[in-house]
Amino acid sequence: MAKIRVVHYLNQFFAGVGGEEKAGTPPVSRDGPVGPGKAFQEVLGQRGEIVGTVFCGDNYFHEDLERTKREVLDLIAGYRPDVLVAGPAFSAGRYGLACAHVCLDAVQRLKIPAVGGQHPDNPGVGLCRSQVYIVVTGETTAGMRQAITTMAELAWKLAMRKTLGTPEVEGYLPRGVRRNVFVGEDGAERAVKMLLQKIRGELFTTELPLPTVDAVKPPLAVKDLKEAVVALVTESGIVPKGNPDHLESAQASKWIKYDIRGKADLTGEEFMSAHGGYDNRFGNEDPDRLVPLDVMRELEQEGRFKQLLNHYYVTVGNCTSVESGRQYGKEIATELLAQGVQAVVLTGT
Amino acid sequence: MERAGIPGVLITALPDLAQRVGANRIVAGVRMPHPVGDPSLPLEKERALRRRIVETALKALQTEVGEPTVFIVAKSGP
Numbered sequence: 001m002a003k004i005r006v007v008h009y010l011n012q013f014f015a016g017v018g019g020e021e022k023a024g025t026p027p028v029s030r031d032g033p034v035g036p037g038k039a040f041q042e043v044l045g046q047r048g049e050i051v052g053t054v055f056c057g058d059n060y061f062h063e064d065l066e067r068t069k070r071e072v073l074d075l076i077a078g079y080r081p082d083v084l085v086a087g088p089a090f091s092a093g094r095y096g097l098a099c100a101h102v103c104l105d106a107v108q109r110l111k112i113p114a115v116g117g118q119h120p121d122n123p124g125v126g127l128c129r130s131q132v133y134i135v136v137t138g139e140t141t142a143g144m145r146q147a148i149t150t151m152a153e154l155a156w157k158l159a160m161r162k163t164l165g166t167p168e169v170e171g172y173l174p175r176g177v178r179r180n181v182f183v184g185e186d187g188a189e190r191a192v193k194m195l196l197q198k199i200r201g202e203l204f205t206t207e208l209p210l211p212t213v214d215a216v217k218p219p220l221a222v223k224d225l226k227e228a229v230v231a232l233v234t235e236s237g238i239v240p241k242g243n244p245d246h247l248e249s250a251q252a253s254k255w256i257k258y259d260i261r262g263k264a265d266l267t268g269e270e271f272m273s274a275h276g277g278y279d280n281r282f283g284n285e286d287p288d289r290l291v292p293l294d295v296m297r298e299l300e301q302e303g304r305f306k307q308l309l310n311h312y313y314v315t316v317g318n319c320t321s322v323e324s325g326r327q328y329g330k331e332i333a334t335e336l337l338a339q340g341v342q343a344v345v346l347t348g349t
Numbered sequence: 350m351e352r353a354g355i356p357g358v359l360i361t362a363l364p365d366l367a368q369r370v371g372a373n374r375i376v377a378g379v380r381m382p383h384p385v386g387d388p389s390l391p392l393e394k395e396r397a398l399r400r401r402i403v404e405t406a407l408k409a410l411q412t413e414v415g416e417p418t419v420f421i422v423a424k425s426g427p
Contacts, residue, residue: 218373219356221413233350233357236384278382288399289386295396295403304407333353343410344350344357345403348367349381 004048004159007079008037009072009086009102011095015055023094025057027068029075036148040085043152048159052079054102058094065101073105081112082159088117088147089124091139096124103132113158117147120173126323133158133172176321228342230300231309233332235317235325236290236349237275238266238283247316249276255315255328257335260308265294277318278349290347309341317348358406358420360384368417374409375419376402398422 012018012025014035033041033050041050054075061068076084084106086099096118103114104127117135118125125134133154137147150171157164167174185193190207197204222228239247245256260266266287273283273290288294291312300308313332317325336344350357351373358374361367362381378384385399402422409420 215371216351216373218414218416219351219354222356222410225407225411280382282383282386282388285388286386289383289388289395292385292399292403295385295400298400299403299407329350330353333350333355336350336355337353341355344355345406345410346350346357346359347378347384348359348361348363349384 003046004044004082004156005080006040006044006048006050006155006159007076007081007084008033008040008050008053009076009084009099010035010037010053010055011061011089011092011098012055012057013095015053017055017057023057023059025055026060027054027056027071027075029054029078036088036144039145039148040152043149044156047156051081052076056098058092058098061098061101062094069101069105072102073109076102076106077110081106081110083112083155084110084114085151085155086114086116088135088137088144088151089122090117090137090141090143090147091119091122093123096122097127098124100124100128100132104128107131113155115151115155115158115172117151125173126326129173130175130321130323133170133175135172222343225305225343226303228305229307229309229340230296230305230343230345231336231339231341232260232291232293232296232312233344233346234291234312234314234348235275235320236283236314236347237273237316237318238271238287238291238312238314239274241270241272243272243274247274247314249274249316250318250320252316252318252320252324252328255313255332257311257313259310260293260312261310263293264297266291275316275318275349277316290349292345292347296345305343309336309339356410358409360402360406364419368419371417373414373417374406374412375417376406376409377419377421378402 012022030053034053037050037053086103089096089099099116103116106114115133117137119139135150137143164170194204268285271287273280283290296308315328359372360376360378362378362384364375364377367375379387385402387395405420405422
């Protein structure tokens with residue numbers, strides 16, 4: 001590969017078309033670099049060429065997402081790139097999400113690597129970070145030069161299939177990939193060393209960063225439970241016997257809802273556990289031990305709440321990523337809201 | 350779901366973990382493979398225990414909380 005072929009994705013603003021008033025601009029392509037792409041080209045020098053720039057208005061992109069993604073991908077594919085670069089989008093939300101969608105399509109459909117540049121809080125990060133290399137940027141364009149240099153180097157290495165260093169060294173957000181490395185000291189020695197550093201109040205770098213969790217403000221309590229529709233939701237993998245919809249025992253790819261109208265409880269004849277993370281014997285014997293339908297029906301008949309929702313919602317939490325969990329929660333919430341649900345009883349294993 | 354504004358209560362045998370990851374209303378369940386049941390009990394007693402757990406969950410849903418809070422199930426029935 002003499003020179004790598006790069007396509008650059010921008011929004012209408014960075015492409016120089018205009019601001020908010022031009023946010024309805026449909027996708028367009030131009031040969032060669034545009035706007036910040038010129039700085040990219042400088043960093044790449046003789047190693048590569050920005051063969052084309054594709055840009056789209058921030059509003060147009062999201063108005064009909066599937067249509068826009070197709071249009072943008074077609075324009076990108078026309079240039080037969082070795083790598084896609086998108087942004088940097090800094091903390092711009094619509095732009096960041098658009099970059100994330102375009103990068104994911106490049107990875108999944110064109111099978112080429114993609115590099116973004118975003119502030120870690122940009123919503124685009126959550127959408128694509130496991131599959132896209134996102135260079136960490138500041139919140140504003142003040143860090144443009146630095147971001148572009150890091151992104152260009154990374155794009156070149158990826159297109160040349162070079163071995164990458166750690167995210168800290170290369171400047172991108174960790175994708176959640178673990179790689180084995182050889183080090184001089186064994187685990188016990190390293191752990192004791194870190195402990196001593198911690199006791200002495202010195203800085204140390206953990207080898208196992210705990211995932212950061214986003215706090216959700218507690219919603220207000222249910223005012224009048226007697227008038228409330230309540231739903232049962234579970235990550236315990238309780239499904240109809242035989243698992244007809246093939247819910248995965250780990251790393252679930254979906255959630256499913258099952259009709260419980262007219263059922264007084266969940267019996268082992270009709271239901272089973274598809275979860276791969278705990279001993280299923282007890283749940284297979286009596287699934288009420290995981291989804292307490294029998295007691296919920298009893299309380300419903302006693303008028304403790306108005307009605308139990310006609311379906312229960314299930315997924316499997318076993319090794320399922322927080323990102324997926326968040327997505328399933330959001331989708332289930334949309335359904336629950338549409339059905340007037342005011343409270344959820346969720347069982348977890 | 351809570352982000353969408355629907356209060357939820359999580360029944361789990363790992364309430365400390367649930368608290369650490371930020372579930373807001375938590376009820377301590379029995380054991381991981383059977384959070385709302387106990388196969389070592391006779392059926393009637395198991396069902397009474399399940400009822401106490403779910404009743405605690407309903408109580409949690411009606412209680413205002415400011416931070417992740419664990420609700421403990423009473424040892425024997427009302």
